[in-house]
Amino acid sequence: MTSFTQYSENSDFSIHNIPFGVAVFNKEYIACCTRIGDMVVDLATLYDYGFLDEVEGLTENYFEAYTLNAFIELGKPITNAVRLKLQELFLENSPLAKDEKSISDCFFDLDQVQMMMPVHVPNYTDFYSSIEHATNVGAMFRDPENALLPNWKHLPVGYHGRASSIVISGVEIHRPKGQTKPKDAVSPIFGPSQQLDFELEMGFIVNENTEMGDSISVENAEDSIFGMVLFNDWSARDIQSWEYVPLGPFLGKNFGSSISPWIVTLEALVPFRTASPKQDPEVLDYLKFEGDKNFDINLEVYLKPENGTENLISESNFKFMYWNMAQQLAHHTVNGCNVEVGDLYASGTISGKDKNSYGSMLELTWRGTNPIKLNDGTERKFINDNDTIIMKGWAEKDGIRVGFGEVSGQILPAK
């Protein structure tokens, strides 16, 4: 497939991708959009011009909206048909390819748009599904010989996170203040976190509202997943370690989480399906699955000091996940918990076996005992004020590349 829009060979946004997002165009007009190469395409105008008339069920301009929620809620038969139609329209010799006015009205350079949160997120859950990450954390904070807790291999451990503070890539985050208890202190102290960290994660967005009492089976779960994003679950380790017993992470996490602006559909990721790690012991029936449910998505984390350049500090892959997305969604709803359109379900930190594939500073520096050396000569145990963390993700196979772009966020000093 060749598009009439030129883009570089290593673009994340090839004709095989066709992701969805929301943008402010020319600082004045908001609409849902897609992206091809370095062009952002205003779908509301494209719809008005009639290019999507053939898509059955797309009965009104769902793209004239501040979020993708109403579009996503149409369900896979319609959202897939839109994606395929867009792919067709972007090909050489399509009716759109020859229509200069439509291209001029609908296609925007990156510097003419400002990406916004792609969805309203009613509920956000964070899982803990990388065995390497859970093992590293357990070894550091509990017992290297019994790093995994007894439940870990029987169910995808998860907890509810804070939906209000999920922000789009580029939004700056203030270093959180809070209560911590230094090892040698008699009483807790209050101040800016001294152990600010990132967590390299991916998240998926749900496309339906279910009724309380109903469940989504592993078998059907992927039909309920619209697509995926990159996700940085910022974490204040010192606040978290003091507060988290017995009810879990709270202020150590809820000061902010960042997502990438483009939702890459599950359909665009199909070519990159891959086998899951073997689950032993065998899981309960409601968690059993068939086929390739993992996805081979390369992940990178960069740390960029103020006025410095990007340092690659981690190289991981989404295929390492022990628990897959279908299992996560089936588990989440097996008790009758209802889901809502736009819900975000994050993977938990994605670490691999190798030390350079760990998905957090906590693991990369092994709790600060082995600082990272940056290319400007400085060192990091955790994140400094004004550092920027950038995560990138893409899949590549047989010359086809589908990527997420990046999620980036700069840490500002505490307010």
Add this chain to the structure above:
Amino acid sequence: MTSFTQYSENSDFSIHNIPFGVAVFNKEYIACCTRIGDMVVDLATLYDYGFLDEVEGLTENYFEAYTLNAFIELGKPITNAVRLKLQELFLENSPLAKDEKSISDCFFDLDQVQMMMPVHVPNYTDFYSSIEHATNVGAMFRDPENALLPNWKHLPVGYHGRASSIVISGVEIHRPKGQTKPKDAVSPIFGPSQQLDFELEMGFIVNENTEMGDSISVENAEDSIFGMVLFNDWSARDIQSWEYVPLGPFLGKNFGSSISPWIVTLEALVPFRTASPKQDPEVLDYLKFEGDKNFDINLEVYLKPENGTENLISESNFKFMYWNMAQQLAHHTVNGCNVEVGDLYASGTISGKDKNSYGSMLELTWRGTNPIKLNDGTERKFINDNDTIIMKGWAEKDGIRVGFGEVSGQILPAK
């Protein structure tokens, strides 16, 4: 103050209350409302008839809405003024008292209305702020000699709950299914929860949107609280105890939580302010407070078997709380976590010192070892299918009574 509407001496909805809710009137029309005695008052029509014209800042009909969020967001100066104006209108000899047509159009009997969720809840947090409850649970599951974890007296422990499954009083809840690990089993099993419980709680509703990075001080926190509700945090103890390490409660809680339909404003509760329990050790500066921040609110829990009558199984009081609402909100935002209009912050189980004041079956039956005898001769360790749990709450002082009505919910068999 005497109202032109007659109501019994022990009505929760006296002229001193004036709570807010949302109702379906005559099965066809939805609007925000208040209640006086056993009459529900349609505020949208009352506004249209001009009775609220004198309230400054109430520039449009915010009551013509499916939730109270837009009204609440107006802030205390306006919402308080509306409450006081309504109180004035409900007095004998008010302009409304003499207006038969307006009364006939705006006042509805209880059987003509169906109460709905009063607010859209964007975020829900559950605290763990009763020292008696935390001590009981710690003694049962950990160590009676060290029942409280080291952080408990230094900060109001809390965690994020599931907003999607908060329902209004009267909605039936299906018994959740899930993974549990019986004591003597080698592996976990799957099935309906065998230890279904209630938690007697109260919750407060926030009236403003804050920016990420900003905090609400203890001193100002009550200005951000619109009002309170009764809250039943249904809990499946067997699911919870297997899943909750290390990240907290998840499927043991998120299958459903129930709230009472009427939001009682903080202003209506002012006469019932009372001193807080002494906090020792002294808390950090950001948690220090002055004045009476607790509220003397009587709480009762009833269990009603199918075809049976109500059994009073617990008598507690909101004044027992170790951490008050102002401290909870200050703590929640001290790290820059933003809040949103309609957010619900629940207290955690409200237990007292006496055994009959415990706020859960877990504590009342001491983990099932001391079953409750009901008036039909049956016993309960936990909640049976088709049992209904009813919680009631009211404050009373110097002949003034302000109450919440009830939150009730029946447990249906697992789906």
